[in-house]
Amino acid sequence: MRAAVVTRFGEPDVFEVRELPDPVPGPGRLAIDVTHAAVGLIDVYVRQGLYKDRAGLPRPPYVPGLEVAGTVRALGEGVEGFRIGEPVVTLSGTGADGGYASIAVVDAAMTAGLDGAGVDPATAVAAVPNAATAYLALTEVARFTPGERLLVHGALGGLGSAFPGMARYLGASAVVGTARRASLDAARASSLPYDEVVAGEDLIEAVGERRFDVVVDPVGGRLRTDSLQVMAPMGRMLLVGNAGGDWGHTLPSNALWGGNLAVLGFAAGFYLPTHPEMVRPAAQAALKAIGQGLVDIRTEVLPLTQAAEAHRRVENGSVGGRIVLAL
Numbered sequence: 001m002r003a004a005v006v007t008r009f010g011e012p013d014v015f016e017v018r019e020l021p022d023p024v025p026g027p028g029r030l031a032i033d034v035t036h037a038a039v040g041l042i043d044v045y046v047r048q049g050l051y052k053d054r055a056g057l058p059r060p061p062y063v064p065g066l067e068v069a070g071t072v073r074a075l076g077e078g079v080e081g082f083r084i085g086e087p088v089v090t091l092s093g094t095g096a097d098g099g100y101a102s103i104a105v106v107d108a109a110m111t112a113g114l115d116g117a118g119v120d121p122a123t124a125v126a127a128v129p130n131a132a133t134a135y136l137a138l139t140e141v142a143r144f145t146p147g148e149r150l151l152v153h154g155a156l157g158g159l160g161s162a163f164p165g166m167a168r169y170l171g172a173s174a175v176v177g178t179a180r181r182a183s184l185d186a187a188r189a190s191s192l193p194y195d196e197v198v199a200g201e202d203l204i205e206a207v208g209e210r211r212f213d214v215v216v217d218p219v220g221g222r223l224r225t226d227s228l229q230v231m232a233p234m235g236r237m238l239l240v241g242n243a244g245g246d247w248g249h250t251l252p253s254n255a256l257w258g259g260n261l262a263v264l265g266f267a268a269g270f271y272l273p274t275h276p277e278m279v280r281p282a283a284q285a286a287l288k289a290i291g292q293g294l295v296d297i298r299t300e301v302l303p304l305t306q307a308a309e310a311h312r313r314v315e316n317g318s319v320g321g322r323i324v325l326a327l
């Protein structure tokens, strides 16, 4: 098979496209003929070596890629419920890798069928994993209920952009996004179902008297602390990432009890392996929301040979949607 290999931790130029032996699925695993693999910030962090001491994550040389779409090539022992040739997409489980390759071996439990969904594979891999994450974060963690109001930071980012559609699907009464000033025009021009997108730098003034029941924060830093001031009583803030890169940021804990607020964390990659029964309902909700046109994420497709360029662009925050590699 052909694969883009991270040869050592470091800059995007560590990628090499190589021929490797075809992998064979072990028990509980599936081999997929990959047509498309999504590139996310998590792939960048792992390549940089940020998680090099964390158990279960790959070390060079390795093939990155947590999320793939393609067709089932072979079933490992004990795998049921899939047929050879069936179109599928994977959600991301801990330690999942191997996606930037013409054949990927994945956990069958983390895989969802696309038969009859009417979603092409590039769209599926760009949108289903993040929309499924949004569904799980909103329903299982934030306990979102119809009529509630949502604020989403990183409104146009790969993960952030899945939330407005999923919140609408779940009956949100208002959805406001934030973006950096440089990205505001693009965010406002997108077809994502935001009522409004405001500059994160001006959050408090821009939202005025409006208050939010759920805040979704994949960005962190000052925006995270500012958000406490625009939450409704009994509001929940969902911490889902740290795209702003301020890894040492802390929150003023007294603001929580004083304001009747909750701060919750969610990482799909660590949740799904222990809750495999949630893969199917989350994928189904994602496909329904996508089918209703609610998760129309801007997707750019690059060839596998441009894996380094894809990483460069995700790393410098210039994507405004998702980059997907075509095999």
Ligand SMILES: NC(=O)c1ccc[n+]([C@@H]2O[C@H](COP(=O)([O-])OP(=O)(O)OC[C@H]3O[C@@H](n4cnc5c(N)ncnc54)[C@H](OP(=O)(O)O)[C@@H]3O)[C@@H](O)[C@H]2O)c1
Binding pocket: 039, 040, 041, 042, 133, 153, 154, 155, 156, 157, 158, 159, 160, 178, 179, 180, 181, 183, 200, 218, 219, 239, 240, 241, 242, 243, 244, 245, 266, 267, 268, 269, 314, 317, 319, 320, 321
């Ligand atoms: N919890 C989970 O299960 C899960 C799943 C997937 C990803 N993640 C995490 O979520 C985060 C985002 O991942 P992604 O793949 O969506 O990345 P992405 O597509 O690159 O999006 C990042 C977003 O963050 C914003 N941003 C970047 N740097 C910023 C800064 N310095 N200040 C303010 N905003 C900034 C960008 O904003 P603008 O549009 O305003 O320029 C962009 O919208 C990462 O930390 C990733 O690890 C978590």
